[in-house]
Amino acid sequence: MEKHNSSLAEDLSHPDLVLNIGKVTLGERYRKELQKPQRDQEKVKILQAACALLNSGGGVIQMETADQIEQPVEMGQDLEMSLRELIQSSDLQAFFEYKHQGRCSYIFVKSWSSGPSPEDSSTKPRICSLSSSLYRRSGTSVCLMKSGEAFDFLVTRKKCKMNEEFLQSKISRAAHQNISEANLAFQVFQRNRLEYGEILPFPESQSVEFKQFSTKHIQEYVKGLIPEYISAFANSGGGYLFIGVEDKSRKVLGCAKDNVDCASLTRAVAKAVSKLPIVHVCSSEAQLSYRTKVIDVFLKEDLYGYVFAIEVEPFCCMVFSEAPSSWIVNDKKNIYTLTTEKWVHMMMDTDPDLQCLSEDFESQLSLSSGPPLSRPVYSKKGLEHKKDLQRILFSVPLENVRYTPESLWKELSTQHEGLEALISQQMDPFSRGILILSRSWAVDLKLKGKQEVICDALLIALNSTPILYTVLRDQDAEGQAYCTKTAFTLKQKLVNMGGYTGKVCVIPKVLYLSSKSNAETMQGPDFLVDYPSSYYLTETQQMETLLQALVIVLLGFRSFLSDQLGCEILNLLTVQQYEILSTNLRKSRHWFVHGLPGSGKTIMAMKIMEKIRNMFGCEADRILYICENQPLKNFIGYKGICQAVTRKTFMKTDFEDIQHIIVDEAQNFRKEDGDWYRKAKDITRREKECPGILWIFLDYFQTSHLDISGLPPLSFQYPREELTKVVRNANKIAQYLQEVMKDIRRRPAPNIPHGSLEMLPEAEWVCGIQGTFQILRNLTMDQIVTIVADKCKMLLEKGYSFRDIAVLVGTTDEVDRYKHDLLRVMRKKRVVQFSDANGMLSDHIVLDSIRRFSGLERNVVFGILEKSAEPAILKNILACLASRAKQQLFI
Known part of the structure; x- marks a missing residue:
């Protein structure tokens, strides 16, 4: 995919992305004394590193001063000019700052972003490039497109791509010739003979270029013309290249027959054209179309030589002369050259077209203004914006330094003298800021934790760079490495995930708390270069913007929409969800989480499993996720964060390697195969010194049977947390769900524990989307299937996809009965894509029972309930059904 460039390496001991490019001659005086080849070679090294860092979240270029006595106070005009050309701006300090320290010189590089440029309000390309390698015709010239021009060209090509039927049929050759009959260049191209000295009846133009043959190395000369001229004509509506014609006089000169081997030249041109990278933004797989022609040139009646002509047809998308000159730092911290396909993808990367979801979500971070590696972030309408979340969780005080969370600080300061x-x-040197404490910032950032760490604390303060403190009790050889890696990851995520576009670094500091003397010892990172003052936070707005990026880092999770849309987008946790996720797992090993329908229990279960992996350093095969239904088990298993099984499978297997267990949708468990709760407790308590985690997520409102669940009595379900903020359903569906839940609370089923439904009055219903809700009663089967088929057809015509829709029935026996009639009607309407809930991730309408769809969700749900449904739990079934629908619900 990407070509490795091994000439640059990363400094792993630094909390930032540092590229050490070796010796470089710096300073105007010294660079002028260099030979041009060496000067150019050094320039390329710097430009590659600068481009890679711009595209990868920013960082530092480290250079050893090459055999110089004086400290260079400037880079040199040629380097500064090249860097300005790279960012296409005269404001060099917007992205680069230069500094000499000790034996080395440094260039500090801010992340590229595609928002307005420093000098105007225009939008920049998504990534930075030294060369686009995209050529176009401009009058009689061939022009290399700058990055901004290339970006506009790509966007235009995507919007105005040729009709695919035209591309497939290519229009018959005869029709093409008839259109071109009036084209004088085409007429000359069709000729087999030209006269030496003949004046062609047309000049150079947008579609015509004349070139003379080189006197030496003819084949290499012609091959050298191919990348620029063929790509330029293909990108500019097609045209003709005549080699052997003087451009100003239009005089035919040709090439002497003894100096050229036409067959060999034709093969060389074909080989050169085949190497031109092409990229489609349409569904066509058409190749570049061109023809070569060797035209005899006669001097009087004798064959003198040849004119070599190339006809290039217009190309639907893009033809490059070579791969663009653009680099990125990969996950292994190596610099890679972007392939042409990857470059086009990143250049054209835009926010996903949410279509029918646009009324449901609002953007928190858009690609139109974010760094190159950032992903779009959305939140459901009605939920707090990232600005609100920042003010709730990380508000900047008017004075002094505020410690947060206060409860954690109180606990830590009490425990550790x-x-x-x-x-x-x-904190003494800082007048104003916020100190954000965590038992492990590494775990918060999805890194492996370190048991010896007392706590980590991130300081965001005025007139300072962000500082990450790691507090250890005693000297630890790995303490600095832990702190540095955590600071490095945090900085990268603030930019590449949180979307922060300012200059930023995170300085690591390790503090040692001696239990004997209570005295501080500190290991400072003496390897660290001093950052320029522009990296300091100097105003409240800067601090708040950085903290909003931190909100995305800490509360962001991969949306279920990512699988549906085919690209990664992020959603944000609620404050309530984040606070539960922040629970100290070492003290909360056995926990019950009661969550109302649509409050995000399954998302929380997944996030807790990720935290277990990082906090305890265990692999996915040591964590077991248990649920009642096969479809939900498959859905979670697909994520690759744990072993996933159903309750029935759990009761049949020993699971000797399992250490931690997460139970989801536990209200629907049964004891028919044995005491699952006791077995789960026994497994997680096998290691007496270090018991495992057992978290159980449940919602008694969605109890869908009358059997004994196997859960302990409510009074034994402690410690317990509650998720009361309902975030899934549109307003009209939520209103119906509230009424159903009130009925359940008034008349609960006999197997629902007394007092387990008392959380309902504390429910908070997120408003923001109207949605659709409709109940239709007393219908025949024919009427039901006709209504479902008609509405599905209408929804698909409005832009919904098959994977937006679920049809849920009361029991598994009813699935086959309704499937036959639904297919019969839907085939007539050409809507036939069905699967059961095991195909949740496929592009099909789900047809399954309400119980088997427990824990899953879709935008549109049709619920079919027969009068024979169990009356004691009918309301519970309706609650379960309604909570599955995000936007539209038809019962």
Whole structure:
């Protein structure tokens, strides 16, 4: 995919992306004394590193000063000019700052972003490039498109791509010739003979280029013309290249027959054309179409030589002269050259077209203004914006330094004598800011934790760069590496995930708390280069913008929409969800989470499993996820974060390697195969010194049977947390769901524990989307299937896809009965894409029972309930059904 460039390496001991490019001659005086080849070679090294860092979240270029006595106070005009050309701006300091320190010189590189440029309000390309390798015709010239021009060209090509039927049929050759009969260039191209000295009846133009043959190395000369001229004509409506014609006089000169081997030249041209990279933005797989022609040139009646002509047809998308000159740093911290396909993809990367979801979500981070590696972030309408979340969780005080969360700080300072004095000493120099504490910032960032760490604390303060403190009790050889890696990851995520576009670094500091003397010892990162003052936060707005990026880093999770849309987008947790996720797992090993329908229990289960992996350093095969239904089990298993099984499978297997268990939708479990709860407890308590995690997620409102669930009595379900913020359903569906839940609370089924439904009055219903809700009663089967088929057809015509829709019935026996009639009617309407809930991720309408769809969701749900449904739990079934629908519900 990407071509490795091994000439540059990363400094792994730094909390930023540092590319050490070796010796470079710096300073105007010294660079002028260099030979041009060496000067150009050094320039390329710097430009590659700069481009790679711009595209990868920013960082530092480290250079050893090459055999110089004086400290260079400037890079040199040629380097500064090249860097300005790279960013296409005269404001060099917008992205680069130069500094000499010790034996090395450094260029500090801010991340590229596609928002307005420093000098005007125009939008920049998504990525930075040294060369686009895209050529076009401009009058009689061939022009290399700058990045901005290339971006506009790509966008235009995508919008105005040729009709695919035209591409497939290519229009008959005869029709093409008839259209071209009046074209004088075409007429000359059709000729087999020209006269030496003949004046062609047309000049150079947008579609015609004349070139003379080189006197030496003719084949290499012609091959050298191919990349620029053929790609330019293909990108500009087609044209003709005549080699052997003087451009100003239009005089035919040709090439002497003894100096050229026409067959060999034709093969060389074909080989050169075949190497031109092409990229489609349409569904066509058409190749570049061209023809070569060797035209005899006669001097009087004798064959003198040849004119070599190339006819190039217009290309539907893009033809490059070679791969663009653009680089990126990959996950292994190596610089790679972007392939042409990857470059086009990144250049044209845009926010997904949510179509029918546009009324449901609002953008929190758009690609139109974000760094190259950022992904779009959306939140459901009605939920807090990232600005609101930042003010709730990380508000900047008017004065002094605020410690948050206060409860964690109180717990830590009480447990660890001397910690308060140690942290206070560190905070003395700062007049205003926020200190965000965590038991492990590494775990918060999805890194592996370190058991010896007392706590980590991130300081965001005025007149300072962000600082990450790691507090250890005693000296630890790995302490600095842990802190540095965490600071590095945090900086990268603030930019590449959080979308922060300012200059940023995170400085790591390790503090040691001696249990004997309560004295501080600190290992400072003496390897660290001092960052320029422009990296300091100097105003409240800067601090808040950085903290909003931090909100996305901490609360962002991969949306279920990602699988549906085919591209990764992020959603944000609610404050309530984030606070539960922040629970200290070492103290909360056995936990019950009661969540109302649509409050995000399954998302929380997944996030807790990710946290278990990082906090305890265990692999996915040590974590077991248990649910009642096969479809939900498959859905979670697909994520690759755990082993996933149904309850029945759990009761048949020993699971000797399992250490941690997460149970989801536990209200629908049964004891028919044995005491699953006792077995889960026994497994997680096998290691007496270090018991495992057992978290159980449930919702008694969605109890869908009358059997014994196997859960302990409600009074034994402690510690317990509650998720009361309902975030899934549109307003009209949520209103119906509230009424159903009130009925359940008034008349609960006999197997629902007394007192388990008392959380309903505390429910918070997120408003923002009207949605659609409709109940139709007393219908025949024919009427039902006709209504479902008609509405599905209408929805698909409005832009919904098959994977937006689920048809749910009361029991599994009813599935086959309705499937036959639905297929019969839908075939007539050409709507036949069905699967059961196991095909949740496929592009099909789901047809399954309400129970088997538990824990899953779709935008549009049709619920078919027969009068024979169990009356004692009918309301529970309706609650389960309604909670599955995000936008539209038809019962």
